[in-house]
Amino acid sequence: MMPAHHRQWTRDFFRLVVAILAGLATQTMPAEELLDRMDSQRPKYVEIAAKIWRWAEVGYREVQSSSLLADELEAAGFEVQRGVADIPTAFVAEFGQGKPVIGILAEYDALPGMEQEAVPAKQPLKSNKAGHACGHHLFGTASTWAAITVKEQMAAKKIKGTLRLYGCPAEEGGSGKVFMVRAGLFNDCDVVLHWHPGSENRAGLETNLANISGKFRFRGKAAHAAGAPHQARSALDAVMLFAHGVDLLREHVPQETRLHYVITNGGNAPNIVPDFAEVYMYARHPDPKTLDGIWSRIEKCAEGGAIATETTRSLELVGNTANLLPNDALARLLDTHLRAVGGVTYSAEETQFAETLRPSLLRPELPPLTEASQVKSVSEGQRYGSTDVGDVSWAVPTGGFSTACVFPGVPMHSWQAVACGGTSIGHKGMTNAAKTLTLATLQLLTEPQQVAAARESFEKRREGKSYQTRFPKSQGPALNYRDSGVAP
Ligand SMILES: [Zn+2]
CATH class of the missing domain: 3.30.70.360 (Alpha-Beta Plaits)
Structure with missing residues (x-):
């Protein structure tokens, strides 16, 4: 066995080589250093995610959640346009100018009636309050974190181009992005990146419904x-x-x-x-x-x-x-960075939380918790959910991935997902997502061939087809859609 100081030296040397290579590749701060810096910023973003998780605002009512993210971006030097597409809780934050224009999506709406504390047992229903059962508090926060980190790099290294963060309300049923697409907010965008909390780490080449x-x-x-x-x-x-x-x-x-x-x-x-x-x-x-x-x-x-x-x-x-239009080039790019960032490993305390929660799940053959530490390979196929990212994906080359924000076997839209999202289990997945988005966005900003490849994949998959929403021009978003059952 090597003496400890030798092991440390070897590790440091290896990290240095990786950092130099990564730095050369992206012409920015070496990746290792950048990721270490993001680790040191983690408490700040965990606090933001925890606030949004606690507020749990439903679609088109995300007043505090959208303001918090928009304020953070503004304070970091972004120009923020609020209330875009006639939606009070939609916003666009922009930094830089010229081409390429790279967009990152952020979501922050909760699901009605899903209130649950961050504990491994179902709580008695006290009210009909909402809860973050789809992890959008992590989604919005990681995307904002990545945008701010990329902006800092752009400013420090004089990287050309435009970075945009799209604050997208009401993903859960309200089709917020459909109206943002219709308002032309994505017209000059070259590439859009998004991610979603899930139970595994995987770049997406799948379509949905x-x-x-x-x-x-x-x-x-x-x-x-x-x-x-x-x-x-x-x-x-x-x-x-x-x-x-x-x-x-x-x-x-x-x-x-x-x-x-x-x-x-x-x-x-x-x-x-x-x-x-x-x-x-x-x-x-x-x-x-x-x-x-x-x-x-x-x-x-x-x-x-x-x-x-x-x-x-x-x-x-x-x-x-619309159904999601996958993008081969972007899936490859995101897969590379997701692998560089790695999966999630759970502490003894998190494992205890997971094991206490597991018997409440209906699936008899639950995957082992260690699955979360792996990055799974990009797979193609049919998924059975839907998202308004679909409409964006028909307008702009769009790439996405998921990170493990609930432990393997937990379905989204469940009280177990709300519970995980309120703990460090969710925050670890959020951190990995922010890092992956950061690295991928920097590469897209600095390597025009990546943007060109994304466009090429887009045209190939689109096969000349386009998608048109069935919302008539005269109809805006159903801003009160969560007031269910009230006669209008
Ligand atoms: Zn979702």
Whole structure:
């Protein structure tokens, strides 16, 4: 065995060589030094993420969360435009000028009814408060952290180009980015990078599902449910017929279709026939055109429900997002940097937290916790979620990746994900994401051939096709979409 001081010397020498090589490659501060510096800044960004996690503001209501990130960027020297695309909680922070224009996406909305403390046991439901079950507090914070770090490097090394951070509200159902794309905010952008918290470290070459969502509302006539039922027309009956129609429809749609709904208003009391009822419906499919056809059949279910119950119906389109267009060149680039940064290893305390939480998960064959320490290889295929990053990816070459912010086996949109996101388990994944974004953005700013390769991959995958949202020009974002069940 080597004496300790020899080992230290060897390690230092190796780090120096790596640093010089990395420094030559990116013409900026050596990567090792840069990453060490980011480690020293970690407490500051953990505090920001913890605040956003605690506030847990839902889509289009992210007043404090978006302000906090925008303020940080402004203080760091970015020019910040707030309230872009007619959305109060959307913003664009910019630094530098000229080409290339590299954008980083940030999200910060929480999910309704998902409140949970950072403890490994489900808490009794005390309120209907929101919670960060998709880790967007980490998403927004890591992206902001990366943007500020890259900006410092640009200023110090006189790197040319424009760096932009897009503050994107209401990813969870509100389609915030769709309206930002429509407002032309991405028109001059060369490349966009994003990431997402998950249970593994992996650069993404996968696609997902296009999505249409909306609220079907029915109006009837109220009367005493026992005394004068013949004088009433039940809006709830219309919702139930609609839902039954959708459930039968499941058998007659293509295999990859996903249909789900919640009844957001089913009346107030059993002895009043409800004169208002609302159902919030989602439909998804890999192909937007096929999805359009499925959605028109869902509208027929609503029509049928209304006819049979002699109620009237209306539909508010709430969300519509494209399937993600993967980018081969950017997936390779992100994979390289993700590998340089590495995975996550858990401390004894974090392992204890994970082991306490594990029995609450339904999956019998949970992967080992050590999986989080690996960076998995880029894989192509179909995923079954949706995101409004999809619309961005059809407008600009877009690359993404995930880092382990919950331990392996924890599904997103669960109370377990909220719990992990409030601990150092989530903060470690966030740090890795910030580092990966930083290294990748610096390379894109300094190597024009990387931007060109991203464009080439984009054109190849696009095959001359383009994507157009079904939101009519006259319709803006549904800023009140989280006020579910309230008759407008
Ligand atoms: Zn998400």
